[in-house]
Amino acid sequence: xxxxxxRLSATRAAQMLARRELSAEQLMRACFARxxxxxxxxxxxxxxxxxxxxxxxxxxxxxxxxxVLHGLPFGVKDIFxxxxxxxxxxxxxxxxxxxxxxxxAVAVCxxxxxxxxGKTVTTEFASYQPGPTRNPRNPAYTPGGSSxxxxxxxxxxxxxxxxxxxxxxxxxxPAAYCGVVGYKPSFGRIARAGMKSLADSLDTVGGLARxxxxxxxxxxxxxxEPRLRELDYDxxxxxxMYRTLxxxxxxxxxxxxxxxxxxxxxxxxxxxxxxxxxxxxCALVQVHADIMxxxxxxxxxxxxxxxxxxLSGSLRALLEAGASIGAEQHAANLExxxxxxxxxxxxxxxxxxxxxxxxxxxxxxxxxxxxDPLFCRVWTLFGxxxxxxxxxxxxxxxxxxxxxxxxxxxxxxxxxxxxxxxNVLRPDGPG
Amino acid sequence: xxxxxxRLSATRAAQMLARRELSAEQLMRACFARxxxxxxxxxxxxxxxxxxxxxxxxxxxxxxxxxVLHGLPFGVKDIFxxxxxxxxxxxxxxxxxxxxxxxxAVAVCxxxxxxxxGKTVTTEFASYQPGPTRNPRNPAYTPGGSSxxxxxxxxxxxxxxxxxxxxxxxxxxPAAYCGVVGYKPSFGRIARAGMKSLADSLDTVGGLARxxxxxxxxxxxxxxEPRLRELDYDxxxxxxMYRTLxxxxxxxxxxxxxxxxxxxxxxxxxxxxxxxxxxxxCALVQVHADIMxxxxxxxxxxxxxxxxxxLSGSLRALLEAGASIGAEQHAANLExxxxxxxxxxxxxxxxxxxxxxxxxxxxxxxxxxxxDPLFCRVWTLFGxxxxxxxxxxxxxxxxxxxxxxxxxxxxxxxxxxxxxxxNVLRPDGPG
Numbered sequence: 001x002x003x004x005x006x007r008l009s010a011t012r013a014a015q016m017l018a019r020r021e022l023s024a025e026q027l028m029r030a031c032f033a034r035x036x037x038x039x040x041x042x043x044x045x046x047x048x049x050x051x052x053x054x055x056x057x058x059x060x061x062x063x064x065x066x067x068v069l070h071g072l073p074f075g076v077k078d079i080f081x082x083x084x085x086x087x088x089x090x091x092x093x094x095x096x097x098x099x100x101x102x103x104x105a106v107a108v109c110x111x112x113x114x115x116x117x118g119k120t121v122t123t124e125f126a127s128y129q130p131g132p133t134r135n136p137r138n139p140a141y142t143p144g145g146s147s148x149x150x151x152x153x154x155x156x157x158x159x160x161x162x163x164x165x166x167x168x169x170x171x172x173x174p175a176a177y178c179g180v181v182g183y184k185p186s187f188g189r190i191a192r193a194g195m196k197s198l199a200d201s202l203d204t205v206g207g208l209a210r211x212x213x214x215x216x217x218x219x220x221x222x223x224x225e226p227r228l229r230e231l232d233y234d235x236x237x238x239x240x241m242y243r244t245l246x247x248x249x250x251x252x253x254x255x256x257x258x259x260x261x262x263x264x265x266x267x268x269x270x271x272x273x274x275x276x277x278x279x280x281x282c283a284l285v286q287v288h289a290d291i292m293x294x295x296x297x298x299x300x301x302x303x304x305x306x307x308x309x310x311l312s313g314s315l316r317a318l319l320e321a322g323a324s325i326g327a328e329q330h331a332a333n334l335e336x337x338x339x340x341x342x343x344x345x346x347x348x349x350x351x352x353x354x355x356x357x358x359x360x361x362x363x364x365x366x367x368x369x370x371x372d373p374l375f376c377r378v379w380t381l382f383g384x385x386x387x388x389x390x391x392x393x394x395x396x397x398x399x400x401x402x403x404x405x406x407x408x409x410x411x412x413x414x415x416x417x418x419x420x421x422x423n424v425l426r427p428d429g430p431g
Numbered sequence: 432x433x434x435x436x437x438r439l440s441a442t443r444a445a446q447m448l449a450r451r452e453l454s455a456e457q458l459m460r461a462c463f464a465r466x467x468x469x470x471x472x473x474x475x476x477x478x479x480x481x482x483x484x485x486x487x488x489x490x491x492x493x494x495x496x497x498x499v500l501h502g503l504p505f506g507v508k509d510i511f512x513x514x515x516x517x518x519x520x521x522x523x524x525x526x527x528x529x530x531x532x533x534x535x536a537v538a539v540c541x542x543x544x545x546x547x548x549g550k551t552v553t554t555e556f557a558s559y560q561p562g563p564t565r566n567p568r569n570p571a572y573t574p575g576g577s578s579x580x581x582x583x584x585x586x587x588x589x590x591x592x593x594x595x596x597x598x599x600x601x602x603x604x605p606a607a608y609c610g611v612v613g614y615k616p617s618f619g620r621i622a623r624a625g626m627k628s629l630a631d632s633l634d635t636v637g638g639l640a641r642x643x644x645x646x647x648x649x650x651x652x653x654x655x656e657p658r659l660r661e662l663d664y665d666x667x668x669x670x671x672m673y674r675t676l677x678x679x680x681x682x683x684x685x686x687x688x689x690x691x692x693x694x695x696x697x698x699x700x701x702x703x704x705x706x707x708x709x710x711x712x713c714a715l716v717q718v719h720a721d722i723m724x725x726x727x728x729x730x731x732x733x734x735x736x737x738x739x740x741x742l743s744g745s746l747r748a749l750l751e752a753g754a755s756i757g758a759e760q761h762a763a764n765l766e767x768x769x770x771x772x773x774x775x776x777x778x779x780x781x782x783x784x785x786x787x788x789x790x791x792x793x794x795x796x797x798x799x800x801x802x803d804p805l806f807c808r809v810w811t812l813f814g815x816x817x818x819x820x821x822x823x824x825x826x827x828x829x830x831x832x833x834x835x836x837x838x839x840x841x842x843x844x845x846x847x848x849x850x851x852x853x854n855v856l857r858p859d860g861p862g
Binding site: 103188302328335 | 514527528534535537539620621623624656729731732734736737757758759761762765766
């Protein structure tokens with residue numbers, strides 16, 4: 001075999017598994033070999049049960065092929081309940097929590113034949129307090145958060161896919177820092193039942209993988225949309241290059257990636273134009289932050305009122321900021337978000353996708369936290385589908401990329417164009 | 432004392448508790464005396480722990496008064512997690528489930544001083560399969576569902592308030608059948624963290640009580656909106672009487688309540704007009720049903736794939752109906768709902784509230800199921816605040832009423848006018 005099994009894409013492995021050219025047990029063993037070799041340094045995982053995962057793999061090897069994810073290992077961010085692995089939400093409060101059920105997203109993947117390799121590290125309740133995970137490209141740096149372990153595990157070839165969630169920038173940012181594809185779908189497209197809620201009007205389930213095809217393969221099951229497995233795109237996309245109003249916060253490597261992308265995509269035949277957007281939408285970064293903190297303060301009342309001493313200072317500060325916002329202000333914030341959403345729809349009359357920064361630049365040092373979700377807040381607020389595309393390298397040798405942002409509900413086209421774009425920008429990447 | 436303590440309104444009891452004219456223990460004992468006297472017949476409760484509830488009451492009696500619900504007993508629909516009582520979601524699958532946390536709505540009420548008396552019966556996962564609860568007005572009839580136990584417990588003076596949830600008609604319908612006030616807030620106003628999800632874009636937390644002031648008192652805490660405790664309204668409301676496109680399904684008693692309300696409100700000085708609404712919105716009843724079944728099929732994948740034999744036939748049918756709807760159809764349904772929501776907003780330029788049927792008529796017989804949510808589906812789909820107002824009696828001696836429907840986000844005014852309306856229609860009611 002030319003490629004080590006743990007490095008196979010989910011799409012390729014699924015084909016081989018369906019044809020019985022590869023067994024689920026072989027694949028799971030290869031993933032665990034990689035985990036055992038590397039996880040002391042990376043620390044992507046918070047719960048693993050190798051014997052159980054292998055037993056489930058052997059079960060799939062004996063069973064008929066019923067689903068398109070048959071035999072594929074995947075990681076589950078530890079913000080989702082699992083019926084057979086501990087579920088801690090990144091908090092000592094839930095050290096011994098064993099839920100009696102799988103979250104819907106986990107159950108859907110399992111019902112399609114996929115096998116949970118283990119639970120990946122989340123920051124505390126998917127907010128800002130980091131877990132132990134290191135950036136697998138260089139352990140001196142953060143993998144980003146909150147889907148820290150999912151991004152690191154996928155980047156380090158431990159599993160081909162992992163579930164993540166995004167409330168501000170929790171899929172796109174770790175994807176950017178670790179150099180993998182991150183996909184945050186349109187709001188409301190993947191069931192959230194059984195995930196620990198942080199901010200109900202923002203929380204979005206998505207995933208991370210090494211290729212666009214692979215995130216789309218799992219998404220096709222999670223969203224019950226089979227056409228997501230057909231991403232051929234043979235038009236010339238209209239691409240709006242959008243610096244965003246936070247451009248002054250970008251590092252040189254992000255500016256370089258931006259210019260490189262604009263040139264390469266033009267050369268490849270795309271219609272590429274720089275885009276200006278209404279400045280008043282800039283204020284919505286704060287609207288997003290206020291909606292998130294108000295709703296988090298409600299969602300985590302139990303933990304805050306009963307276990308305050310076990311919350312991090314940064315989370316307590318977030319909850320207290322939220323508790324200081326009045327219900328009428330919150331209602332006004334939600335109304336501004338809804339108006340913004342309606343205006344944003346117009347942009348996509350002229351552009352098929354926008355390309356915008358995913359983060360200010362390369363990953364910050366590990367001890368500086370998980371980075372800033374600044375470049376993701378408004379897209380999450382507007383509920384737009386976002387796909388992080390890794391194709392550039394910064395001065396520290398760490399990954400850099402951009403995110404493709406599509407029209408709300410138009411996930412199929414967004415993924416298809418994102419795939420086209422990444423093939424142009426990273427012609428020799430994994431595929 | 433003129434009134435038995437268990438019959439006190441929450442508003443009155445809260446005043447007396449705050450002044451220490453009444454102890455939380457006395458009040459809880461009175462509630463349990465009523466429960467012990469009546470629950471063999473009513474079967475509103477699925478989990479009770481009297482010793483624990485009394486201990487928590489004594490704790491409140493010793494503590495300073497910190498919140499506006501200090502010392503008030505309340506019931507919790509068994510679709511919400513509680514850290515110190517079993518949580519079964521109306522399903523044998525979760526017979527032994529003891530969550531490690533309180534759902535947000537429970538935690539918010541407890542943090543404001545309220546005390547959980549117990550868990551009230553829900554239908555299976557808040558869908559259609561009935562629990563054992565009987566209508567307390569006459570045990571031959573259903574209390575309605577899915578908030579069956581909450582409505583029955585409040586109607587039977589066992590507790591002054593109980594939490595409920597509505598995905599189709601699960602607060603308004605049991606409120607109507609049991610003859611209590613039911614309040615379904617605007618979508619998204621009360622945190623859903625820790626409730627078992629049925630349909631993510633529809634599930635709404637609310638409550639049931641014997642007066643509008645009482646639902647508003649708890650809502651003021653749940654929504655962090657203190658002005659909900661001030662419902663004085665001294666204008667003459669513009670009321671749109673809306674028969675709905677399902678009028679042909681109404682029984683004589685609903686038609687009588689409708690005429691009676693129109694006359695009495697006119698006499699009281701309201702501007703009352705009959706209203707016609709666009710017929711194409713009728714089709715949205717089916718859109719609601721399809722969104723609900725699609726999302727339920729996703730939310731309950733774990734239960735359906737692992738425990739199908741323990742699901743009722745009616746729930747399996749709902750999940751299978753949902754599984755047959757494609758993702759593109761679902762996206763189109765969500766889009767139609769959003770467009771409907773935008774159109775509905777216009778109606779409230781001419782009317783302060785609509786008054787419409789809550790159910791076809793009196794409660795059906797117990798063995799005929801929990802009734803049809805037909806008259807509630809579009810209001811839930813549109814996310815509008817709804818308040819059931821009980822003021823009429825049907826031929827079987829069972830309660831009948833109408834629901835006030837307000838503008839999305841305008842819960843304060845909706846509750847204030849609902850209170851004004853109920854005072855006109857039921858001048859001698861509990862208050």
